[in-house]
Amino acid sequence: MSAAARPMRGRAGTPDARAGVLGVIRPRTRWREFWLLVLVGITLTIGSVSLNATVVAADAEQGAALPAGALAPYRGGLLLVYLGALLAAHLAQVLAGRRSDQVLLPAVGMLGGISLLLMSRLPQDLAGQFGGLARTQLIWLLIAVALTAVVAVVVRSDRWLRLYKYTWAAAGVGLLLLTFVAGREVNGQRLTLDIGPLSGQPSELLKVILVVFLAGYLSENRALLVEQSTRVGPIRLPPLPYLAPMAAMWAIALGVVVVQRDLGAALLFFAVFLVLLYIATARWSYVVIGLVLFLAGSWLMYNLFGHVKDRVDIWIDPFADPRVAGYQIVQALYAFGRGGILGTGLGNGLPVVAGRLPIPLIHADFPLAALGEELGLIGILAILGLYLVVIERGLRIAASAADDFRALLAAGLSLVVGVQAFIIAAGNLKLVPLTGITLPFVSYGGSSLVANAIVVGLLLALSDRGVEPPPPPQRTAGRFRRLIDRGAA
Amino acid sequence: MGRSVRIGRGQRRPIGESVTRVGVALSLAFGALAASAGYWQVVESAPLTASADNPAVVAAARSVVRGPIEDRSGVWLASSRRDGTGDPYRVYRDPVMSPVIGYASRQYGTAGLERALDAELVGLRRPDPVSDMLKKFEAEPADPQALQLTISLELQRAAVRALGDRRGAVVILQPRTGDVLALASNPVYDANGLAKPETAEDVFRRLREDPAEPLLPRATQGRYVPGSVFKIVTALAALDSGAVRPDTVFPGQREAERDGLVVSGFRIREHGGVPVQDLELAPATEVSSNIYYAMAGLAAGAEALVAVAERLGFNAPLPFVLPTAPSQVTNGGGPLPGGFKDDVELANAAYGQAETLATPLQMALVAATVANDGVLMEPRLVASMTGRDGTRTNQPREWRRVVSEETAAAVKAAMREAVEGELGRRFTTGADIPGVETAGKSGTAELGGRGEPHSWFIGFAPVDDPQVAIAVLVERGGRGAEAAAPIGGRMMEAALAELAGG
Numbered sequence: 001m002s003a004a005a006r007p008m009r010g011r012a013g014t015p016d017a018r019a020g021v022l023g024v025i026r027p028r029t030r031w032r033e034f035w036l037l038v039l040v041g042i043t044l045t046i047g048s049v050s051l052n053a054t055v056v057a058a059d060a061e062q063g064a065a066l067p068a069g070a071l072a073p074y075r076g077g078l079l080l081v082y083l084g085a086l087l088a089a090h091l092a093q094v095l096a097g098r099r100s101d102q103v104l105l106p107a108v109g110m111l112g113g114i115s116l117l118l119m120s121r122l123p124q125d126l127a128g129q130f131g132g133l134a135r136t137q138l139i140w141l142l143i144a145v146a147l148t149a150v151v152a153v154v155v156r157s158d159r160w161l162r163l164y165k166y167t168w169a170a171a172g173v174g175l176l177l178l179t180f181v182a183g184r185e186v187n188g189q190r191l192t193l194d195i196g197p198l199s200g201q202p203s204e205l206l207k208v209i210l211v212v213f214l215a216g217y218l219s220e221n222r223a224l225l226v227e228q229s230t231r232v233g234p235i236r237l238p239p240l241p242y243l244a245p246m247a248a249m250w251a252i253a254l255g256v257v258v259v260q261r262d263l264g265a266a267l268l269f270f271a272v273f274l275v276l277l278y279i280a281t282a283r284w285s286y287v288v289i290g291l292v293l294f295l296a297g298s299w300l301m302y303n304l305f306g307h308v309k310d311r312v313d314i315w316i317d318p319f320a321d322p323r324v325a326g327y328q329i330v331q332a333l334y335a336f337g338r339g340g341i342l343g344t345g346l347g348n349g350l351p352v353v354a355g356r357l358p359i360p361l362i363h364a365d366f367p368l369a370a371l372g373e374e375l376g377l378i379g380i381l382a383i384l385g386l387y388l389v390v391i392e393r394g395l396r397i398a399a400s401a402a403d404d405f406r407a408l409l410a411a412g413l414s415l416v417v418g419v420q421a422f423i424i425a426a427g428n429l430k431l432v433p434l435t436g437i438t439l440p441f442v443s444y445g446g447s448s449l450v451a452n453a454i455v456v457g458l459l460l461a462l463s464d465r466g467v468e469p470p471p472p473p474q475r476t477a478g479r480f481r482r483l484i485d486r487g488a489a
Numbered sequence: 490m491g492r493s494v495r496i497g498r499g500q501r502r503p504i505g506e507s508v509t510r511v512g513v514a515l516s517l518a519f520g521a522l523a524a525s526a527g528y529w530q531v532v533e534s535a536p537l538t539a540s541a542d543n544p545a546v547v548a549a550a551r552s553v554v555r556g557p558i559e560d561r562s563g564v565w566l567a568s569s570r571r572d573g574t575g576d577p578y579r580v581y582r583d584p585v586m587s588p589v590i591g592y593a594s595r596q597y598g599t600a601g602l603e604r605a606l607d608a609e610l611v612g613l614r615r616p617d618p619v620s621d622m623l624k625k626f627e628a629e630p631a632d633p634q635a636l637q638l639t640i641s642l643e644l645q646r647a648a649v650r651a652l653g654d655r656r657g658a659v660v661i662l663q664p665r666t667g668d669v670l671a672l673a674s675n676p677v678y679d680a681n682g683l684a685k686p687e688t689a690e691d692v693f694r695r696l697r698e699d700p701a702e703p704l705l706p707r708a709t710q711g712r713y714v715p716g717s718v719f720k721i722v723t724a725l726a727a728l729d730s731g732a733v734r735p736d737t738v739f740p741g742q743r744e745a746e747r748d749g750l751v752v753s754g755f756r757i758r759e760h761g762g763v764p765v766q767d768l769e770l771a772p773a774t775e776v777s778s779n780i781y782y783a784m785a786g787l788a789a790g791a792e793a794l795v796a797v798a799e800r801l802g803f804n805a806p807l808p809f810v811l812p813t814a815p816s817q818v819t820n821g822g823g824p825l826p827g828g829f830k831d832d833v834e835l836a837n838a839a840y841g842q843a844e845t846l847a848t849p850l851q852m853a854l855v856a857a858t859v860a861n862d863g864v865l866m867e868p869r870l871v872a873s874m875t876g877r878d879g880t881r882t883n884q885p886r887e888w889r890r891v892v893s894e895e896t897a898a899a900v901k902a903a904m905r906e907a908v909e910g911e912l913g914r915r916f917t918t919g920a921d922i923p924g925v926e927t928a929g930k931s932g933t934a935e936l937g938g939r940g941e942p943h944s945w946f947i948g949f950a951p952v953d954d955p956q957v958a959i960a961v962l963v964e965r966g967g968r969g970a971e972a973a974a975p976i977g978g979r980m981m982e983a984a985l986a987e988l989a990g991g
Contacts, residue, residue, distance in 0.1 A: 275511055278511070333529055333533075334540065334542075336530050336537070337529055337537025337543075338534075338545055340530055340534045340621075341534075351548040351549075353544045377531060380530070388519050391515055395512045399505040399509065400505075407505075415511070418515050426521075429529060430525070431522065
């Protein structure tokens with residue numbers, strides 16, 4: 001427990017405590033974030049100029065005259081707007097006097113910028129309701145940056161997350177059921193929910209809600225989960241009643257696979273749940289039981305459901321049917337292969353045959369393959385590195401959090417990003433069966449960007465050393481713990 | 490709650506410790522991602538990029554002027570022209586090269602070398618890895634490679650002429666280097682018809698419906714019952730395993746020659762023309778005794794026979810630039826080692842019947858191995874590639890030692906007897922090159938009573954310093970001595986003259 005929390009104890013929740021938090025707003029410079037953002041801006045501008053040069057050269061080869069200002073950054077306007085938004089998010093935190101993490105925003109900002117370059121480079125009629133792929137993606141990116149800044153600046157207390165965890169859980173389950181019932185099938189997966197003019201993929205939002213609930217539940221029951229056990233002969237098992245949530249989680253994941261045909265989300269939910277359980281308890285037995293459940297579930301799914309079996313069979317040998325079943329993944333591997341170590345250069349890859357791109361759904365499912373071709377292995381390593389930076393910052397925030405809830409919440413939020421990036425990247429690289437989840441911050445699509453923006457915003461808020469201290473522990477186990485903490489102090 | 494709740498300080502670990510562990514685990518997971526990206530982008534990059542299905546190759550093939558192809562003395566075999574709209578198309582010099590070079594058609598894709606080295610010919614891949622990696626910095630990254638082959642157009646033409654109107658294949662190798670001097674298959678086709686967009690559709694349909702299967706490159710992808718030429722494989726296995734020596738005579742051999750050899754209740758009979766007497770390895774090879782080789786195969790055992798055959802290249806595609814059909818000793822699945830059903834199949838396989846199948850290229854490699862004192866060279870078809878940044882030569886490469894020098898010498902002597910010996914002449918009529926000591930073995934592959942047998946010959950010359958090795962197959966050609974052996978002799982003579990002249 002941090003010593004700073006002590007004097008506030010007992011006063012949290014009283015009017016004057018709240019006034020104290022909102023009262024002092026003094027601008028505070030964030031030079032590290034600023035210079036990192038400058039670096040991001042320079043890098044992205046170079047990328048944009050390179051892309052433009054490639055496009056101009058290709059046009060010239062086709063016989064078109066060089067346009068005026070031929071070396072202007074390709075779709076430079078879009079990039080400029082985006083960089084402006086990042087700067088605004090930076091300034092908002094400066095003005096609000098935040099003492100939050102200064103690396104997260106540049107790291108995810110870079111990923112978002114790479115996404116914008118990629119979307120500018122793909123054929124604009126691929127998707128997008130607001131005048132093309134890049135424009136639509138830019139609009140979602142702006143919304144995401146704004147959301148990140150708003151969450152980072154406005155959230156000064158975690159009580160609304162902490163106290164209503166079962167409400168959040170109910171909302172999540174409700175959202176899931178709504179998708180089960182009213183979801184629209186797109187590409188064979190029932191993931192999309194239409195509400196009026198808006199459509200989105202609830203599983204993206206669901207992952208955030210899941211983490212909030214798990215952080216609340218696990219921090220409250222941590223002591224019991226750690227210290228109790230049921231003895232069956234010589235084997236020490238975790239307390240059985242507390243295994244119920246694990247069973248529920250498992251059932252939900254299976255339901256997601258069966259009803260929504262969304263292997264990726266199911267894998268993500270279950271993995272994040274297991275890892276959070278391990279973080280809370282440090283007990284390997286939970287992980288082992290979870291893995292056994294996972295293997296049993298996988299075996300069941302593989303034998304019962306055709307779409308799961310197809311995915312796995314394609315994964316094992318995509319080259320068995322490279323023109324139909326294995327087409328996507330084989331084309332993705334070709335793209336990685338064409339890229340080699342240095343890549344073909346932005347705008348120079350993805351050969352078009354008979355007017356068609358080699359990989360369908362490249363903007364949603366295979367951005368990593370496209371980037372692997374055009375930026376090469378060094379580009380892929382850089383992108384993987386950026387995700388590792390995000391994960392490291394997130395886990396660092398978790399490790400230095402003021403209490404269990406915040407620690408678990410921060411760890412869970414970083415895991416959601418890290419595990420999701422891993423699952424889809426590994427799918428692109430034929431390390432695991434391919435699933436249809438998005439590459440955080442890079443894939444085309446609003447739901448994903450918005451959900452991940454909330455994640456980053458919350459991480460920023462949690463990292464703020466000036467945020468309201470956590471409420472004092474209240475339950476029995478908590479009282480014991482406080483005694484121990486006193487003793488330790 | 491009934492159970493005790495024990496809360497002690499020692500048991501409550503700080504959360505930071507497990508967070509660190511999770512961080513390490515995730516870093517390892519991302520390390521695995523980086524490793525697999527490295528695998529696809531570095532290790533597998535070249536084969537993926539060169540795949541004929543790769544859209545980059547397909548796209549380039551439509552616009553790029555492919556590199557030319559020449560024979561060993563610089564005679565052009567394939568080049569390119571532009572049609573009225575400026576799009577390039579391929580021109581081929583001689584139909585006899587069709588089984589090697591194949592075709593590049595705008596409508597029907599590619600075959601042969603045009604397919605196997607598609608990426609190099611359109612310039613997407615360079616043989617030099619460093620230059621290949623840095624090509625993105627050049628103004629014109631495509632660098633079509635010109636190929637020089639080891640094949641002699643003259644020999645290839647002579648081989649097709651020798652086959653005449655019969656279907657079959659002729660493969661001529663240089664045993665010391667593995668260089669392919671001829672890789673002929675008959676019938677041939679005119680690839681120009683496929684390369685020209687206006688005629689491609691008609692020509693392709695006609696070729697595909699032709700019962701003579703001109704699109705099948707018989708030398709590399711035709712699999713035939715080898716008959717007696719397979720005895721050379723059995724001889725190598727039996728000698729190398731130590732089960733048989735050059736002077737071995739099997740007990741009961743004479744009776745078996747007369748009455749047939751009973752294996753597991755099944756009687757194997759000799760073909761006509763073998764004298765009823767005890768024969769050692771060389772005379773048994775000379776008269777092509779099925780009984781002797783059945784006994785030699787049984788003595789060597791299934792394991793040794795399949796092991797030597799596999800060292801020679803059986804049971805797997807050959808390390809060759811063109812795709813090859815795998816040759817087999819048995820179709821496998823049997824309980825005996827190597828997949829034989831029973832001893833009867835083993836005994837029959839030992840003299841080249843049963844389920845044994847071989848490509849002409851494979852049998853040429855067998856002859857070349859004996860000629861090269863037991864060392865098998867990788868067959869080499871492309872001598873060099875030339876691009877903007879110079880010429881890169883493919884050096885001859887040793888594949889492996891198959892048998893000991895002594896074994897090879899004993900088989901060499903037996904093969905010499907089979908051509909030069911008193912009795913051998915009757916079985917390999919016409920294989921002998923005038924003035925040059927020649928070694929060889931003919932084969933007559935029975936096809937279960939349905940029509941004429943396949944006619945085979947494998948051999949090499951000169952015996953004391955082999956310069957050429959050959960395999961000749963004539964489909965339904967009758968006895969080996971009648972069809973294949975004379976072609977073998979004539980072609981080896983032509984090849985020796987070509988090598989001496991060049």
